[in-house]
Every structure is written in C-alpha cells, then in structure tokens.
Amino acid sequence: MSSQSVQIFDTTLRDGEQVPGCKLNTKQKLVIAEQLDQLGVNVIEAGFPVSSPGDFNSVVEISRLVNNATVCGLTRAVKNDIKVAAEALQDAKYPRIHTGIGTSDSHIKHKFNSDRETILKRAYDAVTFAKSFVEDVEFYAEDAGRTDNEFLARVCEIAIKAGATVLNIPDTTGYCLPSEYGAKMKYLKENVKGIEKAILSCHCHNDLGLATANSIEGVINGARQIECTINGIGERAGNTALEEVVMILKQHPYLNLDTSIKTERLYGISQLVSENMGIYTQPNKAIVGANAFAHSSGIHQDGVIKNRATYEIIDPKDVGVTDSAIVLTARSGRAALAYRAKKVGYDLTKLQLDEVYANFLNFADRKKEIDDNDIHQIIETSKAYRQIISA
Structure with missing residues (x-):
C-alpha cells in the first residue's frame, strides 16, 4: 500500500486563540503565521473575520503574507459572515471559506430552536453562497460527535451537492470514544453519496483527553485532514495537538499516512506560541514539554x-x-x-x-x-x- 498524505489544518490563530486571556495582536499573529507556513502546514485558519475589526485585519494581513499554505476564514451559516470572510481573504493565494452549522439534536433544539429540514436548507445555502466567492469551501457540522450518523450523512450529502470540498466532522464537546469517532468516519466514507468529491476532516476537542486518539482513529478510517493547534491549545481543555498527531503518523509508518510537516521545527514553534500567548506548557507535555526527553x-x-x-x-x-x-x-x-x-x-x-x-x-x-x-x-x-x- 502506498503512503497517503494527511493534510494538516492549523487553527492556532482561531480556535487556539479562544483561550481566555490569550488574545494576540496582528503583529504577533503574523509572526506565528509565517512560522506555520515554514513548518509546512497545509491550511492556516487565520481567524473569524466578522467577529471584530482586529480579526478582520489579521486575516487580511495573513492572506497577504502566506505563500504556501491555504488561508482560511471561519464563518457561521450567515450571509454577512461569509461575505466579510470573502473580503478578508481576497488577497490570499489559496483562499478557503470555512462555514457551517450545528447538526446535533441538542444544537438544533436548544441553540437554533429549529428542525432538521431547516438545518439542511441553511447548510446548503451557506455552502452555495460561499462557493460564489471561492472555489475551496469547507463545511463544518458542529457537534457532529453527538449527531446521529444517518442525519450527519444527509448533511454531508447536501454540503457536497452545494459544492463543499472539505467536510469537517467536529467532536465539538470532546465526547466521543476513539472507536466511536472512527466508526463515524467509516460510516460517512461508506454511506455518503459523492463522498469521493470531498475530503473528510477531523476536528477534535480534548475535554476527556481523547482529542489526539480520536483524530488518529479518524484518519485510519478515511479522514484525510486533521484540524489541530500548536501545543494543543484551545477552548476549555484544548484541541488536538499538532505535534502529537504529526509524530504519531511519523513514528508509525505502517499506517501508510504521512504529512508535509518539517518536524525539526516543532519545538521552536511550540516555544514561540507559548511565549506570545503567555500559556505555560506543562513539563510532561508529549513531544514539546520540558521533560519530554x-x-x-x-x-x-x-x-x-x-x-x-x-x-x-x-x-x-x-x-x-x-x-x-x-x-x-x-x-x-x-x-x-x-x-x-x-x-x-x-x-x-x-x-x-x-x-x-x-x-x-x-x-x-x-x-x-x-x-x-x-x-x-x-x-x-x-x-x-x-x-x-x-x-
């Protein structure tokens, strides 16, 4: 079996920055973005442009700076969000709009006070509108980890039909066991009509300490993109740690999965992110902690x-x-x-x-x-x- 590439989608500057007290200014974001590009990440999620003028400006400047990676802007399934993201990304060499909506019954009922058919329509409309600005559109099914697989497959089919190139399957609350998350990816791979037209992506949170394990199970079962952050930083207990998934794939070549990451740069960028965000990296942190070796x-x-x-x-x-x-x-x-x-x-x-x-x-x-x-x-x-x- 030949080796297959797993895309590394870094969201340090978006999801990672959602840690309380860790706000970065545009200059700091540019320094980190440049190092991420040199590290070899495939996608840099630069921010949530509609959220603030500062975030909009950061996405604009990162789009102008980055030479190799795709630059991505997050939106909700809201037309103005998507329009603002497109404006922020207009100078990017490889722009991507990342749009989506919650798909679990919990989100549909309590967050949107809506129903499944309305969510399907909103998903389709959001991707269609984003596609009018950029070719590369990623759709996220928020709380996919707690969404039943049959409905999740319907959402994915709708997103592909609308033109999505990447399908993000987030374990938003970090609830899934690795076997469950892997089975979810396998189900989508085998049951979504047109799945060959899109890349399945893992976006796992670490509430139960399973983000890395879930991401690895995801790619073993067909996903070809991992969304992660340097040092595993992120909201609540954090996100999948980039350095962990990259080194797991490197140390287990029999998985026949590889990445484009220049691993000798991992410790340096870990230190850079820690210093700029003011987040102390625990000494026993895998790969980059002070006691790792x-x-x-x-x-x-x-x-x-x-x-x-x-x-x-x-x-x-x-x-x-x-x-x-x-x-x-x-x-x-x-x-x-x-x-x-x-x-x-x-x-x-x-x-x-x-x-x-x-x-x-x-x-x-x-x-x-x-x-x-x-x-x-x-x-x-x-x-x-x-x-x-x-x-």
Missing part, C-alpha cells in the same frame, strides 16, 4: 546512556530538541553521575565514582535537582578529589 530515574538513565532507543522512541533532534537530558536527583544512579561528571570535565574511575557517589547522595537528599555547579562542589568535597586532580 528528560530522564531522572537511575534505571532509565543507565539505559538511555547505553542506547538512547532503550527509553526514547523519538530522536530529540527530529523535533528540534538539542539532546536528551540526564537530570541528576536522589533517584539517579552511578552511570548518570559519571556521564554528567564527564560533561563538566571529570573522567572518574570506578573506585573514584563509588566515593563521589556517596557524597552525591547526601547532597541530592537536600536538593531537588543537581546542576553542573553542584557537581563541581560534590566532587571537590569528596575524599577522592586528590586522586581525581592528580590523575
């Missing part, structure tokens, strides 16, 4: 020093991290101490290491983490120090 357990450190692959399935350099970190704590063993000591200029014999290690443990019990200055102090206050300097 750090080892403090003696058993793990010994294994990594002997062969990195013993405890690391990803080469740190593949995601832009300089090297693995051997962190010295009271749980570290002799191998780790010898390794770090050599890094700062001490090549210890086995006997010297035994004496220094005893001093190290006493020191480590009083301090959470041992740094390079501490190593000098530990060695220079040990009984073996005279032997070490005369060696």
